[in-house]
Amino acid sequence: MTSAQIEIQLIASVVAVACAIPGTFLVLRKMALISDAISHSILPGLVIGFFITHDLSSPLLIILAALSGLVTVILVEFIQKTGLVKEDTAIGLVFPALFSIGIILIAKNANDVHLDVDAVLLGELAFAPFDRLLVDGIDFGPKSLWIIGSILTITVVLLMAFFKELKVSTFDAGLATALGFSPAVLHYGLMSVASVTTVGAFDAVGAILVVALMIAPAATAYLLTNDLKKMLFLSIGFGVLSAISGYWLAHWLDASISGSMTTVLGVLFLLVYLFAPNRGLLSVLYRNKQQRLEVSLLTFLLHLNNHSEVEERHINHLNEHINWQKVRSKSVVDLALKNNMITIDDSIISLTEKGTSFTNKAIDYIITNDDTGIESMKEDFFLFRG
Amino acid sequence: MELQEYFRLVFTDYTLRTITLGTAILGAICGMLGSFAVLRKQSLLGDAISHAALPGIAIAFLITGTKETNVLLLGALISGLIGAFWIRGITRNTHLKSDTALGLILSLFFGFGMLLLTFIQKQPNANQSGLDKFLFGQAATLLARDVWFMAIVTGVCLIILILFWKEFKLLLFDADYTKTLGFNTKFIDILITSFIVLAIVLGLQTVGVVLMSAMLLAPAAAARQWTNSLSVMVILAAIFGALAGVVGTGISASQDNLSTGPVIVLVAAVFVVVSFIFSPSRGLLFRQIRFIQNRKDLQLHKTLAFMYDIAKTHEDKSHPHAIKILNNFHGFTRKSLQKLESKNYIELDGQMWSMTQNGYHFAANLYNQQLSTNND
Structure with missing residues (x-):
C-alpha cells in the first residue's frame, strides 16, 4: 500500500464516522430525507462562495454552503408550517429549486467557474491526497483530512456533551420539552451539524455518498439493535467497513470510489435486511x-x-x-x-x-x-x- | 435569440417544435400522476425512483451495448420498479420508516449506478458518452420519435386513469373502505405506482435524474392550492405541468448556456410560489387578509358590546352618550365608530353617540350564534 492509498482510506473512514453520528439521529427522528435535501441544496451556496473567493477550499465556501443547507431546513419548515402541503412535499419542492439555481449559476458563468456539477455530486476521493495542507512549506497531510477531521472532532464533542438531551428529545419530544430542553435548539443544532458535515464531506466523497453514508449505516444498525449506543457504534462500524472495502472494490474495478463505497453499503444493508435475527425479512x-x-x-x-x-x-x-x-x-x-x-x-x-x-x-x-x-x-x- | 423570435420559431423550426411538444407532454403526464403521488403522501417517491433508475440505464447499456434510448429507458423502468417495490417491502416488513426507506434506495441505487457508469467509462470499447445526459437531462436530444412515444404513453395512461378513476379516488381517500368494498387494493396500488415510475422514466431524458422529482411534485402542489376536487386538481396539474414545460423551454432556448431541466423546474417553482400566495381559499395572502378582517370585526364587536353594556342601564336604549366615555377603552377609533354607524348600529351626533334599535338587538345577541346567524 502506498501512502496515498492509506490516506484515501483514512479520509473515507473519517468521513464515514462523521456521517454516521448525525445520520443515526436523523434516521431515528424520521428526518432521513433532510440529508438528501441538504446535500443537493448546498450547491448554490458553494457556487456563490466560489464567485467570491475563487478558491474551492476556502473556509468561506464551507460556511456559505452550510448556510444554504440551513436555509433549506428553515424553508422546508416554513412551508410545512403554512399547512398548505405535507412535510415530504415541502422537502421535494425546496431542494430541486435550490439545486436548479445552482446549476443555472454554474452554466451562466461556465467560463470562469471551474466547478463541475458532476464533481459536486460524485466527488473524487482519488484526488483528495494531492491537495495538501502546507504551512510554511511543511506538509501536514491532505487538506480534506484536516477539514473532515475537525468536523468529526466537533461532532464527537457535541455528541458527548448533549448525548442525554439528544436521546430524550429523539425518543420523547414531549418529555424533553417538559424537562426544559429546548427542542428547537436541539433540532437546529442537529441540522447544523448535518449541514456542516455534508459540506465538509462533499468535497471528498460527493453529495450522494454523504446521503448514503448518513442513512445506510444507521438504517442497517437499526435493524440489528434497539439500543442507541449500540446503534451508534454499529453504524460507525458499518461506515468504516464500507469505506475500506469500498476502496478496494473500486481499486479492483478501476471505478469511482464513492460509487463502490455506496455499493458495499447497499450489499451490507441487503444482507442485514434479509438475514437480521429478529427484524430480517x-x-x-x-x-x-x-x-x-x-x-x-x-x-x-x-x-x-x-x-x-x-x-x-x-x-x-x-x-x-x-x-x-x-x-x-x-x-x-x-x-x-x-x-x-x-x-x-x-x-x-x-x-x-x-x-x-x-x-x-x-x-x-x-x-x-x-x-x-x-x-x-x-x-x-x-x-x-x- | 429573443422570446418573440422563439415563439415564431416554435411553429417553423423542427427541433424547437419537437422539444417544446416533448416538454409539454412530459409536464402534463407528470402533473397528472404527480397529483396522486402528492395526495398519497409519496411526494419523494419520485426522487427516490428517478435516482434508482440510474443502475438500470447502466446495466441496459452493459448488456446490449446500444445507446438506443428506448432500450436504456426499459432498463431504467425495470430498476425503478425494483426500487419502488423494495421501498414498499422495507416499510412493510421492517420497522424502518418510509423516509429512511426512500433515502436508502435513493442513495444506494444511485451510488451503484455511478459505480457502473464509471466502470463503463473505463472500458476500452466504450462509446459511453451520452449516458451522462440522464444525470441532468438534455431536452435537446429529444427526437420526434421520443415525443411520439411519450404521447402514446400519456394516452395509455389517460385511458387507464379514466377507466380506474373511481378505484384510484377511493383508494386515495379511504384505503380501508376500498378494501371492505372488495376491491383488490394491492392491484390498484401497484398499478398507480407503476404508472408513476413510468412517468419518471419518461422524464429522465429531458430533465434528468436529480430534478425529476420536482417535475412530479411542483405542478401537483400548485394545483392543490386552487381546488379541493380531485378531478379539477388533476386537470389543473396537467395544465401547470405543460405550461412549465413550454415556458421553461422557451426561456432556456432564448438564452445562451441555459439547460432546459433546471429552467423548467424553476418555472414550476414560480407556479408553486404564486399558488401558495395568491390562491383564494388557501393562499397565504388571502388568509392574512381574512385574519386581519376577522380581527377588525372582533374589535368592532368589542366596542359594540361595551356600548351595549352602557345602553342597557338606561330606560331609553337610544339615549345619547358622550364619545369621551369610550376613550379609556381600547379597540375603538373614529373609523370604527363610522363603520358602526354605516352598519346602522349606532347614530352619531356631534360628540355624542346613541344606539339604534337595530344595534341594540344585534349587540344583545352578539354571542348567541344561532340568533345572530338568523338575523344575518
Whole structure:
C-alpha cells in the first residue's frame, strides 16, 4: 500500500464516522430525507462562495454552503408550517429549486467557474491526497483530512456533551420539552451539524455518498439493535467497513470510489435486511408462517375440545369441516403430536391431558386477556410472546 | 435569440417544435400522476425512483451495448420498479420508516449506478458518452420519435386513469373502505405506482435524474392550492405541468448556456410560489387578509358590546352618550365608530353617540350564534 492509498482510506473512514453520528439521529427522528435535501441544496451556496473567493477550499465556501443547507431546513419548515402541503412535499419542492439555481449559476458563468456539477455530486476521493495542507512549506497531510477531521472532532464533542438531551428529545419530544430542553435548539443544532458535515464531506466523497453514508449505516444498525449506543457504534462500524472495502472494490474495478463505497453499503444493508435475527425479512416471514400455524393449531384443539362425538374427531374430518388443505392439516396435526397435545387412535383424534389443560388455558386467556397463566406456554409458542 | 423570435420559431423550426411538444407532454403526464403521488403522501417517491433508475440505464447499456434510448429507458423502468417495490417491502416488513426507506434506495441505487457508469467509462470499447445526459437531462436530444412515444404513453395512461378513476379516488381517500368494498387494493396500488415510475422514466431524458422529482411534485402542489376536487386538481396539474414545460423551454432556448431541466423546474417553482400566495381559499395572502378582517370585526364587536353594556342601564336604549366615555377603552377609533354607524348600529351626533334599535338587538345577541346567524 502506498501512502496515498492509506490516506484515501483514512479520509473515507473519517468521513464515514462523521456521517454516521448525525445520520443515526436523523434516521431515528424520521428526518432521513433532510440529508438528501441538504446535500443537493448546498450547491448554490458553494457556487456563490466560489464567485467570491475563487478558491474551492476556502473556509468561506464551507460556511456559505452550510448556510444554504440551513436555509433549506428553515424553508422546508416554513412551508410545512403554512399547512398548505405535507412535510415530504415541502422537502421535494425546496431542494430541486435550490439545486436548479445552482446549476443555472454554474452554466451562466461556465467560463470562469471551474466547478463541475458532476464533481459536486460524485466527488473524487482519488484526488483528495494531492491537495495538501502546507504551512510554511511543511506538509501536514491532505487538506480534506484536516477539514473532515475537525468536523468529526466537533461532532464527537457535541455528541458527548448533549448525548442525554439528544436521546430524550429523539425518543420523547414531549418529555424533553417538559424537562426544559429546548427542542428547537436541539433540532437546529442537529441540522447544523448535518449541514456542516455534508459540506465538509462533499468535497471528498460527493453529495450522494454523504446521503448514503448518513442513512445506510444507521438504517442497517437499526435493524440489528434497539439500543442507541449500540446503534451508534454499529453504524460507525458499518461506515468504516464500507469505506475500506469500498476502496478496494473500486481499486479492483478501476471505478469511482464513492460509487463502490455506496455499493458495499447497499450489499451490507441487503444482507442485514434479509438475514437480521429478529427484524430480517426471512425471520419475519418465518414468524408469520409459524404464527399462522399456531393459530390453526389452537382452532383445531378448540374444535376437539368442543366435540366428544367420534365422527367429529375423525382425522379425515379435518379437511371437510375446518376446510383446511391437506398439507396444512398435516402440519397442524404433526405439531400437536410433537407437543403431546393429542393422541391418534385408529384415525380418531383425542386430546391428551396436556392438550386439555392447554386448551383450557388458551380459552381463559382469550376470555380474560389475563396473561399470567400462559407464562409456561410462551416457551413453546410464538403466538403468546406478543 | 429573443422570446418573440422563439415563439415564431416554435411553429417553423423542427427541433424547437419537437422539444417544446416533448416538454409539454412530459409536464402534463407528470402533473397528472404527480397529483396522486402528492395526495398519497409519496411526494419523494419520485426522487427516490428517478435516482434508482440510474443502475438500470447502466446495466441496459452493459448488456446490449446500444445507446438506443428506448432500450436504456426499459432498463431504467425495470430498476425503478425494483426500487419502488423494495421501498414498499422495507416499510412493510421492517420497522424502518418510509423516509429512511426512500433515502436508502435513493442513495444506494444511485451510488451503484455511478459505480457502473464509471466502470463503463473505463472500458476500452466504450462509446459511453451520452449516458451522462440522464444525470441532468438534455431536452435537446429529444427526437420526434421520443415525443411520439411519450404521447402514446400519456394516452395509455389517460385511458387507464379514466377507466380506474373511481378505484384510484377511493383508494386515495379511504384505503380501508376500498378494501371492505372488495376491491383488490394491492392491484390498484401497484398499478398507480407503476404508472408513476413510468412517468419518471419518461422524464429522465429531458430533465434528468436529480430534478425529476420536482417535475412530479411542483405542478401537483400548485394545483392543490386552487381546488379541493380531485378531478379539477388533476386537470389543473396537467395544465401547470405543460405550461412549465413550454415556458421553461422557451426561456432556456432564448438564452445562451441555459439547460432546459433546471429552467423548467424553476418555472414550476414560480407556479408553486404564486399558488401558495395568491390562491383564494388557501393562499397565504388571502388568509392574512381574512385574519386581519376577522380581527377588525372582533374589535368592532368589542366596542359594540361595551356600548351595549352602557345602553342597557338606561330606560331609553337610544339615549345619547358622550364619545369621551369610550376613550379609556381600547379597540375603538373614529373609523370604527363610522363603520358602526354605516352598519346602522349606532347614530352619531356631534360628540355624542346613541344606539339604534337595530344595534341594540344585534349587540344583545352578539354571542348567541344561532340568533345572530338568523338575523344575518
